[in-house]
Amino acid sequence: MSSPRTPRIAVVGAGGIGAAAHLPAIVSLRDEVELVAIVDPDEQRRTDAGARFDCRNLYADMAVMQAEQSPDIVVVATPPHLHETLSIQAMRAGAWVFCEKPLTGSLESVDRIVDAEAETGTWCISVSQFRYAGGSQQAHEALRSRRWGRPLIGVAHTAWYRGPDYWDIPWRGKFATEFAGATTTQAYHAVDLLLWLMGGDWQSVSGVADTLTRPIEVEDASAAVVRFSSGAIATLLSTVLSSHQQTRLQVIAETATIDLDTLYLPLQEEWSMRYVDAAGETVRATDWPAPEPPLEVNAHRSQLREILDAWRTGRTPDVTAREARKTLEFLTALYKSSATGSPVLRGEIVAGDPFYTALDAAGPTRKQVAHV
Numbered sequence: 001m002s003s004p005r006t007p008r009i010a011v012v013g014a015g016g017i018g019a020a021a022h023l024p025a026i027v028s029l030r031d032e033v034e035l036v037a038i039v040d041p042d043e044q045r046r047t048d049a050g051a052r053f054d055c056r057n058l059y060a061d062m063a064v065m066q067a068e069q070s071p072d073i074v075v076v077a078t079p080p081h082l083h084e085t086l087s088i089q090a091m092r093a094g095a096w097v098f099c100e101k102p103l104t105g106s107l108e109s110v111d112r113i114v115d116a117e118a119e120t121g122t123w124c125i126s127v128s129q130f131r132y133a134g135g136s137q138q139a140h141e142a143l144r145s146r147r148w149g150r151p152l153i154g155v156a157h158t159a160w161y162r163g164p165d166y167w168d169i170p171w172r173g174k175f176a177t178e179f180a181g182a183t184t185t186q187a188y189h190a191v192d193l194l195l196w197l198m199g200g201d202w203q204s205v206s207g208v209a210d211t212l213t214r215p216i217e218v219e220d221a222s223a224a225v226v227r228f229s230s231g232a233i234a235t236l237l238s239t240v241l242s243s244h245q246q247t248r249l250q251v252i253a254e255t256a257t258i259d260l261d262t263l264y265l266p267l268q269e270e271w272s273m274r275y276v277d278a279a280g281e282t283v284r285a286t287d288w289p290a291p292e293p294p295l296e297v298n299a300h301r302s303q304l305r306e307i308l309d310a311w312r313t314g315r316t317p318d319v320t321a322r323e324a325r326k327t328l329e330f331l332t333a334l335y336k337s338s339a340t341g342s343p344v345l346r347g348e349i350v351a352g353d354p355f356y357t358a359l360d361a362a363g364p365t366r367k368q369v370a371h372v
Contacts, residue, residue: 007311009033010071010095012062012086014040014049017100018077021129023053025301026075032308037069062086066093072311073098079171080179084109087124088116096317097124098307101188102331103324105179107349108357110328113321125307125317126324129299130189131196132306134268138289139251139258143197148275149254154226154234156194156249158187159242160263164215166240173216180360181218183209184331187238190247192327193266194234197251200326201229206343207334209360213241218363224334227343236334256285265299268292328359335360 009026011018018040026035037057040046046058059065062074066089074090076083076099084104087097103126104110113124130136143151160182171177178185195202207224214220221239228234249260256275260266273285295302303319310317333344336355339362354361 004312006032006034007072007308008036008069009073009075010037010039010065010069011035011049011075011077012039012065012090013075013077013100014038014045015042016077018075019045019049019052021298021300022075022077022098022304023049024297025304027053028297028301029304029308032305033073036071037065039065062089066090066095071095073307076100079177080105081171081177084113087113091116091120091122091124094120094122096122096307096311098127098304099124100127101192101324102179102184102328102359103321104328105359106357107325107329107332107355108351110321110325114325117321123310123317124321125303126319126321127300127303128189128192128319128324129303130193130266131319132302133266133299134292134295135260135271135289136193136266138268138292139260139271140197142258142288143199143251143253148256148258148273150230150232151198151251151253152232153252154194154198154232154250155236156187156190156234157237157246158182158190158239159237159244159246159248160186160240161242161245162186162214162220162240167214167216173214173218175217175358175360175363178218179358180331180335180363181209181211181216181222182220182240183222183236183238183334184359185218186240187222187236188327188331190249191236191238191331194236194249194251195327195330197249198228198232198234199230202330202346203227203229204343204345205330205333205337207236207337209335209338209363218360222334222338224337226330265295267295332356332359335362338362 039059050058074095167173204227209219209222224236226234258273262270273288337344349355
């Protein structure tokens with residue numbers, strides 16, 4: 001069932017990504033959505049955000065906000081350990097949720113969110129902005145339609161730099177509040193994008209994750225080899241130790257190779273496609289990707305527009321909790337493989353497995369051993 005009225009949206013978390021991405025995306029869509037409230041326990045943050053984004057309804061508590069404002073959509077842009085509780089609370093009050101990544105910290109937790117979707121008839125959508133950034137939708141459609149044949153090999157390398165002071169913010173770098181490190185926090189979107197482009201049918205993963213130098217509990221580097229049920233393979237590298245910062249993604253298909261060289265957000269002009277011509281020479285294509293409008297504000301805006309369209313028309317949005325679970329299961333399997341030294345199969349991690357209740361269940365033990 002479609003709704004003719006303008007959806008009302010509230011943002012929970014006015015610092016970090018809330019102020020940097022979500023609130024700018026919302027105010028840029030004022031003709032399509034109404035910003036009705038900002039929630040943050042820090043008075044200065046919510047006051048500053050209210051002034052910057054022209055919102056007068058400022059709250060320290062989400063429950064009070066929901067009782068007074070009854071938003072249709074709630075953006076959860078808080079530290080990760082709060083995501084599940086706030087998302088389910090918002091859904092039970094009748095709102096759709098647009099939640100930052102990682103959606104939550106375990107398969108057990110995401111299954112509770114999936115159950116809450118069924119219970120309430122609302123949706124919890126995970127932020128997956130790389131899927132909505134410039135060129136990504138074109139790449140997905142071309143690979144899905146087999147424009148260049150089957151995808152055979154994938155590469156996703158996230159090589160970023162975070163100095164030790166990055167973790168001065170108390171919730172960062174700790175299993176209790178961030179759940180995991182570079183693979184999940186920094187490389188999440190590149191991993192999610194590669195799995196999506198390759199068809200999502202990953203079958204097994206062999207990986208290693210460790211803390212090599214940073215003064216944190218969670219990992220600062222990981223590497224993995226992935227096998228897909230189609231027979232395709234992929235490699236992943238995720239780190240916050242690189243002085244040469246780059247996000248590199250590649251898909252080698254039967255008749256062409258597509259590349260993305262970016263940093264924090266794919267742009268249409270950062271994609272390329274190459275093929276080998278009849279003379280055996282490598283040629284860069286001039287007809288792909290096709291021109292598209294410049295990315296306005298940020299890719300959070302593009303995903304929010306998809307959510308608004310789904311809300312208005314009554315259809316299921318793209319990246320619900322069940323869809324986000326696929327990437328969370330993959331990340332969990334990578335951490336389990338690192339702990340056990342063996343490949344982990346899709347579907348292997350179920351209730352009763354310690355990794356069902358924590359993304360990196362072996363991480364705390366690993367750190368204890370490392371400090372002996």
